[in-house]
Amino acid sequence: MEVTLAKTAGFCFGVERAINLVHEQIDKKDGRKIFTFGPIINNAEVVKELEGKGVYSIDSVEQLKDIAGNVLIIRSHGIPKFIYEEAEKWNLEIVDATCPFVKKIHKIVEEESKNGKEIVIIGDKNHPEVKGIIGWSQGKVTVIADEKEAEEFQTDKNAKICVVSQTTFNLLKFQYVVEIIMKKGYDTCVIKTICNATQARQEEAGRIAACVDKMIVIGDRHSSNTQKLYSICKELCTDTYYIQTLKDLDIANLQDAKNVGITAGASTPNNIIQEVFLNVRGKKL
Ligand code: F3S
Numbered sequence: 001m002e003v004t005l006a007k008t009a010g011f012c013f014g015v016e017r018a019i020n021l022v023h024e025q026i027d028k029k030d031g032r033k034i035f036t037f038g039p040i041i042n043n044a045e046v047v048k049e050l051e052g053k054g055v056y057s058i059d060s061v062e063q064l065k066d067i068a069g070n071v072l073i074i075r076s077h078g079i080p081k082f083i084y085e086e087a088e089k090w091n092l093e094i095v096d097a098t099c100p101f102v103k104k105i106h107k108i109v110e111e112e113s114k115n116g117k118e119i120v121i122i123g124d125k126n127h128p129e130v131k132g133i134i135g136w137s138q139g140k141v142t143v144i145a146d147e148k149e150a151e152e153f154q155t156d157k158n159a160k161i162c163v164v165s166q167t168t169f170n171l172l173k174f175q176y177v178v179e180i181i182m183k184k185g186y187d188t189c190v191i192k193t194i195c196n197a198t199q200a201r202q203e204e205a206g207r208i209a210a211c212v213d214k215m216i217v218i219g220d221r222h223s224s225n226t227q228k229l230y231s232i233c234k235e236l237c238t239d240t241y242y243i244q245t246l247k248d249l250d251i252a253n254l255q256d257a258k259n260v261g262i263t264a265g266a267s268t269p270n271n272i273i274q275e276v277f278l279n280v281r282g283k284k285l
Contacts (some may be wrong), residue, residue, distance in 0.1 A: 001254070003281050004212065005262045008204045010273050012197035012266035014099025015041045018076040021097045025071055026053050032093070035067050037083065037106040038075040038128055040097060041267040042223040045245065064090045071095060076267075077128045078102040081110070081133015103127060105164050106136040108191055112162040113137040117189075118155060120144060122177050123166025127224050130166050146173070150180035161188045167195040168225040168266075170232070171202065197266055198225055202232055208261035209233035214254055215240040218276055219265030226265030233263070246275050254280060 011019070018040050025034050036057045039047045048059065054094055057075075058067060061083055068090040078098040087094055098106075116250050118140045123130045125143040134141050145148050155161070163181060165174050171194055180188050209215045214238040219226025221244060234240040239257075241247045254260055264273045 001257060001281075002259045003262065003277065004136070004208050004234045004259065005273070005277050006201070006204045006208055006264070008197070008201045009218070009262065009264035010266070010268055010270050012195075012201075014076050014101060014197070015267045018073075018099070019046070019106045019164045021095055021240040022050060022055060022073055025069065025073065025095060025193070026055065033067065033070040034073065036075055036097075037072060037079055037087075038077065038276050040075050041072060042077075042226075042265075043220045043267040043269065044222075045220075046269055061086050061275070065094065067274060068092065074098050075128070076102070077134035079128075080132055081106075082135060098132075099195075101165070101167050101193070101197075102132070105133050105167070105193045107142075107248070108164055108193070109133055109136045109163070110138065112189075113139045113141075117160045117162040118142070120153070120161055120163045120181065121166065122163065122174055123169055124224065127170075129224075133164070133166075144177060144181075147176055147180055153181060153184070155185070155186065159175055159186055161186050162189060163190040163233060166192045166224070167193060168198045168228060169194050170228050171199055198228075198255075201229060201263065201266065202224065205229045205261075205263040206232050206236055208263065209240065212237060212259040212261035213239065213257040214259075215263075216246070216249065217265070218273055218277065219268045220244055223265045223267050229263055229265060233261075237261070240280035245272050246279055247278060250281070251279065 039057050049089045072092040073095045076099045118231045119137045121143045217230045228241045
């Protein structure tokens with residue numbers, strides 16, 4: 001059996017940076033406790049491992065007062081502006097692990113909305129990254145998830161609009177949605193904020209899935225970029241399996257395959273990917 005592991009599988013730049021920032025804080029051992037706002041990255045295994053090292057996550061503004069005077073690391077997906085302001089009130093040292101690509105969207109949204117533009121975010125309104133982005137706008141924001149919502153989108157005919165996207169949005173779908181919005185004739189500027197890491201992963205996953213019998217996508221169930229990799233692969237290879245760790249994989253399903261492809265989301269640790277890769281190739285770790 002030939003097994004192809006995607007070169008882009010695993011931690012992206014932003015996730016790697018966030019994890020390194022957490023470890024820097026752990027190594028300081030200055031007596032203060034370390035908290036993250038929301039899970040630092042979307043991977044339950046990593047979050048569990050960090051809990052073992054004393055790093056816990058909080059998920060509401062109300063909890064900030066309970067951790068006053070300690071260290072608060074901002075998750076890679078980012079948070080709304082008002083949470084920074086609240087955290088400062090409680091004498092927390094803020095370590096910002098927001099991915100710089102997400103930070104760039106915060107700046108665009110803050111700037112453009114300050115200049116009177118309406119913001120349109122192409123993405124999933126329930127995703128923490130999108131919730132964070134919304135929280136940097138000073139005016140009206142609309143979140144559009146797909147072509148149908150783009151068709152339904154309406155606003156004041158004199159409105160000036162700035163369109164951005166969630167970093168992990170599917171590139172092709174983004175282009176379709178933008179086309180629909182542009183046809184409406186509003187004064188619109190579009191800033192493509194899908195990150196390169198996402199784009200490269202999606203393209204490579206698609207290339208591999210198109211020429212294998214079976215495809216494995218590894219990542220946390222809640223990871224948006226892994227879910228998108230899965231749907232891209234599933235369209236091109238019917239036998240695509242979505243697993244979190246090796247435990248979820250039934251190797252028997254791969255018996256009759258001549259070629260198997262493997263990819264992983266941007267928040268999947270390398271040890272999990274290697275364990276799956278070696279087991280699929282018939283070598284146990
Ligand atoms: Fe950042 Fe892109 Fe990763 S936005 S966290 S480099 S997927």
